[in-house]
Amino acid sequence: MEKDQLIAEMKKIVGEENVLHSKEALYAYSYDATPGHIYMPDVVVSPGNVQEVSAIMKFANEHKIPVYPRGSGTNLSAGTAPLKGGIVLLMLRFNKILDLDLENLIAEVEVGVVVQDINDYVAPHGLIYPPDPGTVKTASLGGTICENSGGLRGLKYGITKNYVQGLEVVLANGDIIHTGGKNVKDVSGYDMTKLFTGSEGTLGIITKAYLKLVPKPEAQASMIAVFNTLEDAGNAVSDIIAAKIIPATMEILDNASIRTVEDFMHVG
Incomplete structure (x- = not known):
């Protein structure tokens, strides 16, 4: 199909203002956060x-x-890089939190919503959405579902697939399907929700998700422990887990990393 015809057909569907085709716009969406693609x-x-x-x-x-399909483009797997040309489907207009069900602790959210905005929305109700990728303040929900993102809190809370209970998905032929839902015990048949979670957009276009929320911890604190060797630090991590103490996050920084951060931030 000729490019001009493709552009014209897309304008018929979404309106002229929602179609980008200038050289500058196309270049802006020719890559994501993955180097070299x-x-x-x-x-x-x-x-x-x-x-x-x-x-x-x-x-x-x-x-x-x-x-x-593309959200904020923060992934590191070249998942939104248009390898063979065609259509970049920018999902950022799907930016609404549609419902917060406090009886079932479920949020119904469109995929263009930034993950941090979900937490900001539910925080006044004493709730959190645990998955916290490093790009939590910029990553869209749809991208984190497609990548099955984790984050530092994964040690305690798990990863995205543990909190997606249902999806609205458009298949390659245009059919709209719904998987899962608000019910926790939804065990009949294949678990299609988990099949789509982590599929990187290869099985369909996710447009909406039902997310499981959990109570926010009543208190939180941070601490630093200093070790003479990396081996000692690693052993301490193992001992903490063996003692059945599961922190929300644990992170090891070696001396080179600490010095690099200090040279840049001057935190003392």
Whole structure:
């Protein structure tokens, strides 16, 4: 299909203002946070609802056009780099927290919402959404689901798949499906929610998720322990876990890392 025709068809679906095709715009979406992967797309399209995503996927499927769902582009696996051109499907207009069910401790969230914003939203209710990737203040929910992101709190709380209870997904042919839901004991049939979690956009376009929330710890504190060797530090970590003490996070910094941070931040 000619590029101009593709652009025209996308404008029909999402509106002219939600289609980017200038050279500068295409370059901006030709890469993500992964070094060394730059591939130019043919067009960048920003759908605003699941019906538009469905229409785009139906069209792309019919004409064999590759589609790359993208959120904030913070991943390090080149998952949003448009390797074979085609359509970059920018999901940042899906930016609403649709519902907070305090009886079931479930949040219904669109995939363009930034992870930190979810925690800011539920914090007044004494709740947290535990997954905290290093890019928590910029990463979109959809990207963290597609990458099955973890984070420093993974030691205590686990990773993204442990907190995604249901999904709304648009398949390659444009069909809209729903997996899982609010029920904790949802054990009949295949666990399609976990199949899509971590699939990096290869199985469908995730548009909405039901997220499990947990109570915020009543208190928190930080501490620093200094060791003479890395081996001693590693043994201390093992001893802490063996003692059935599970901190929210633990991190080891060697001397070179500490000096690098100090040279940059001058924290003393």
